Amino acid sequence: MYSYKELIEKVRQYFSDEHFTGTPAELYKPIEYTLTDGGKRIRPVLMLAATQMFDGDIDDARYAAIGIETFHNFTLLHDDLMDKSPLRRGKPTVYKKWDENTAILSGDAMNTLAWHYFLKNNNRKLPEILKTFEKTSMEICEGQQYDMNFENRTDVTIAEYMEMIRLKTAVLLGCALKIGALYGNATEEEVDNIYSFGINIGLAFQLRDDLLDAYGDVATFGKQTGTDIKDNKKTYLFLLAIQKADDSTRQRLPELFNTTPIDPSAKIQEVLDIYARLDIKKDVEDAIADLHHKAKENLDNIKRPEANKQALVEIAQQLLNRKL
Amino acid sequence: MYSYKELIEKVRQYFSDEHFTGTPAELYKPIEYTLTDGGKRIRPVLMLAATQMFDGDIDDARYAAIGIETFHNFTLLHDDLMDKSPLRRGKPTVYKKWDENTAILSGDAMNTLAWHYFLKNNNRKLPEILKTFEKTSMEICEGQQYDMNFENRTDVTIAEYMEMIRLKTAVLLGCALKIGALYGNATEEEVDNIYSFGINIGLAFQLRDDLLDAYGDVATFGKQTGTDIKDNKKTYLFLLAIQKADDSTRQRLPELFNTTPIDPSAKIQEVLDIYARLDIKKDVEDAIADLHHKAKENLDNIKRPEANKQALVEIAQQLLNRKL
Numbered sequence: 001m002y003s004y005k006e007l008i009e010k011v012r013q014y015f016s017d018e019h020f021t022g023t024p025a026e027l028y029k030p031i032e033y034t035l036t037d038g039g040k041r042i043r044p045v046l047m048l049a050a051t052q053m054f055d056g057d058i059d060d061a062r063y064a065a066i067g068i069e070t071f072h073n074f075t076l077l078h079d080d081l082m083d084k085s086p087l088r089r090g091k092p093t094v095y096k097k098w099d100e101n102t103a104i105l106s107g108d109a110m111n112t113l114a115w116h117y118f119l120k121n122n123n124r125k126l127p128e129i130l131k132t133f134e135k136t137s138m139e140i141c142e143g144q145q146y147d148m149n150f151e152n153r154t155d156v157t158i159a160e161y162m163e164m165i166r167l168k169t170a171v172l173l174g175c176a177l178k179i180g181a182l183y184g185n186a187t188e189e190e191v192d193n194i195y196s197f198g199i200n201i202g203l204a205f206q207l208r209d210d211l212l213d214a215y216g217d218v219a220t221f222g223k224q225t226g227t228d229i230k231d232n233k234k235t236y237l238f239l240l241a242i243q244k245a246d247d248s249t250r251q252r253l254p255e256l257f258n259t260t261p262i263d264p265s266a267k268i269q270e271v272l273d274i275y276a277r278l279d280i281k282k283d284v285e286d287a288i289a290d291l292h293h294k295a296k297e298n299l300d301n302i303k304r305p306e307a308n309k310q311a312l313v314e315i316a317q318q319l320l321n322r323k324l
Numbered sequence: 325m326y327s328y329k330e331l332i333e334k335v336r337q338y339f340s341d342e343h344f345t346g347t348p349a350e351l352y353k354p355i356e357y358t359l360t361d362g363g364k365r366i367r368p369v370l371m372l373a374a375t376q377m378f379d380g381d382i383d384d385a386r387y388a389a390i391g392i393e394t395f396h397n398f399t400l401l402h403d404d405l406m407d408k409s410p411l412r413r414g415k416p417t418v419y420k421k422w423d424e425n426t427a428i429l430s431g432d433a434m435n436t437l438a439w440h441y442f443l444k445n446n447n448r449k450l451p452e453i454l455k456t457f458e459k460t461s462m463e464i465c466e467g468q469q470y471d472m473n474f475e476n477r478t479d480v481t482i483a484e485y486m487e488m489i490r491l492k493t494a495v496l497l498g499c500a501l502k503i504g505a506l507y508g509n510a511t512e513e514e515v516d517n518i519y520s521f522g523i524n525i526g527l528a529f530q531l532r533d534d535l536l537d538a539y540g541d542v543a544t545f546g547k548q549t550g551t552d553i554k555d556n557k558k559t560y561l562f563l564l565a566i567q568k569a570d571d572s573t574r575q576r577l578p579e580l581f582n583t584t585p586i587d588p589s590a591k592i593q594e595v596l597d598i599y600a601r602l603d604i605k606k607d608v609e610d611a612i613a614d615l616h617h618k619a620k621e622n623l624d625n626i627k628r629p630e631a632n633k634q635a636l637v638e639i640a641q642q643l644l645n646r647k648l
Contacts, residue, residue, distance in 0.1 A: 145351040
């Protein structure tokens, strides 16, 4: 069994063995730029961890692992364009470094490239693997659309928010694990459990992200705290605060989230004060712990030796224990 | 054997049996808008014609036929956004009717939907069918990129132009026919010939399109003539004229293609006069006839009863004999 660190190294090696070049250069340069700059490669590592957990040969999942990371990066590329985000992983986004049309077209090509990699290994389970990937792709589009819709709505419920982050973030983790399991020798029930594990970890991961934005340590988290508040993003924290607030606060919060002051520090502080008064941090931590517990149950349902699960357990801990 | 008209009716029926609805509506409405408004459905009709030509059951190709038309419409949707085209088939384009982000995301979803349809029929040749589709998708991205590159170049050769239209237009016709043949019982050699037939027809189709833009009858062609000249598009006609021109005309033409007068009629007339002096129309007609001849040879290489080929021959004639 490979350790978590060894799996990361495997994925790093897979990527450095690939060449994302081609002609015309105007199409392939942005793809190369996007795919060779690292990132955490969480999804391919999850996939390989699932393959080995079910006694498969991780090299069988090699191209699917590259495929899922390629797909993930395509979604980031188009999302950055839609959100007009100038930076990704500390570097200019494709639409900023080149232009909008380059971002649209090289993103489309990267989407196709993901399929190219998935098709490289003609496994007997290929149709099921591809259907899982296709279904997930569509769900991610739906999640992104819900996310955009929520920007213009003032009545988003917590249930709707959880469904949005399930589609936008969690299903791709579930998909990576499920496909990894299919490259192994998992039973149908095991596949279902590993998928649910991915969903629960994914939801917890996103809630943690919401929490870190408000309370994270800038040095560890790597981005400025309070940006969600500054950008009026209706995160889990905001929606929970609305739900728990008394009448006057329930009026005040949306008012604050309707402003974009040049210096946002007073606004951020007022919102954080409201969150503190309503004990939001504790509630979100409880919700994360609950999801983590469910994920653990999913894993417990899978009767494989603990050694097989070790890498996956480590990844989950790594994902969920990023410093506040 | 179904006639050309019956195949069109089949495709029409396939599409009216599908429902392109879903939630969130903001994602699916533009897909439904794009896929239910008709168009000529050339690619699915070609696919079915190839399936029956090789004694296959056209219903086996049903979902692939929907898939290829869905993919084609996705490329139009993103192309219209990149070109900032306000109209398509007489209706506002998605980016105009909604907005740019809607066009990006619903296009991405339509691309995924194409794969969804291709995956619906688990034929034993599915991996080969999907690889053909994936390769073609990538080539179309490359073709679109070359097309965008050419806008900023003054030294495009005719060979480069032919390669661009091969990638941007012809390969999808070849792909439709090849996949249709794979759903039939074609040999490898037959598959190669039907693919080449599609390429040659596709190239001829695009040259015909260039010609029609300059010389087409507005009523029959359905769009204004001279728009390529007005928009400074370096078509086959322009590139051929540059190649054949004397020194002074070789200077004058690019000058004209560097202007965008509010009333373009004088500019269009001057360019058409140059084309007339250089006998461009005749040369393009010869090039089209040559491609048509090659396509006929491809078809002759396939030793199947003439009755099997009838529908395909009719479609090719229909495509290439649109009135000037």
